[in-house]
Amino acid sequence: MAMKPAFNPSTGSILDLNGMFVGKIIYIYGRSHKKDDASFAVNLLCGTGGSEIALHVNPRFAGKGVVVRNSRKSGVGWEKEEREPLDKFPFSKPGSPFGIWIICHPDAYEIRCNRYKSYATFKHRMALNSVTHVQVTQDCDVSLVCTGIKGLEIPIQILEKPSGTLNFNVPVFNIREHSITFAGKPTSSEGRFSVDFVGGDNIHFHFNPRMNEQQIVRNSKDDGGWAKEERDLATPFPFYQGVPFQVKISVVKKGFDVKINGSHAFLFKKRLRSLKRIRRISVNGDVELERVTFSG
Structure with a gap:
């Protein structure tokens, strides 16, 4: 209970x-x-x-x-x-x-x-x-x-049917060892959307599925601008217009562990120091979200 x-x-x-x-x-x-x-x-x-x-x-x-x-x-x-x-x-x-x-x-x-x-x-x-x-x-x-x-993942905050452009504050003092699950569907076959983990003016993790390129771009951004992109994906591209998806991003010691539709997709290694500086998460682009769950 x-x-x-x-x-x-x-x-x-x-x-x-x-x-x-x-x-x-x-x-x-x-x-x-x-x-x-x-x-x-x-x-x-x-x-x-x-x-x-x-x-x-x-x-x-x-x-x-x-x-x-x-x-x-x-x-x-x-x-x-x-x-x-x-x-x-x-x-x-x-x-x-x-x-x-x-x-x-x-x-x-x-x-x-x-x-x-x-x-x-x-x-x-x-x-x-x-x-x-x-x-x-x-x-x-x-x-x-x-x-x-103990032993169970606990939903701390749930956002039901949020807008396509979403900005919400991290509800805990340190995001590490927490996860965020996004459930929704792309709204365009030629578009793209992004999920950003933001700390101040820096983007610690930029998750950017691009339907027109059939690739998931990952990156980070600091005072020097965008860093080197990562695009390799061991599984088939999972995002299609109107097809529901579930993306779970777990913030771990090494970085950002990403599961898509229940299967492990990749680990984006931490590039910027101090994950606890991440205070905001934003979602933008061609996507319709059904639910966002922040869990501990």
């Missing part, structure tokens, strides 16, 4: 998790406030009153920085804090984007901060069936809170 994704919720909002169970993942994306002693918290609540907190994850930027973990029981108050490990604070300077993943395991919560693998674990102190809501508080602005299930 997944909660309905909450985009740009007010700080302090209490959001229904729609149940807690082993394998559930909670994703929190946002930006800390730009002040030296910034501190924010993610709370897994037992009920909406806030008196019982099954897990309190509290990054504090003051000094060298620390991520405090704790729980709070009604009538007892805060319990014993956990602060280890202290050797690496997983957040950059105040005012920067952040991502926190909380994964529910049989005996503990696994906490990942800005994609650090298993930054910390916190053993369960309260029954999972008592955990009902999530809340993000204090010095931050929240862009997205959503949930998923």
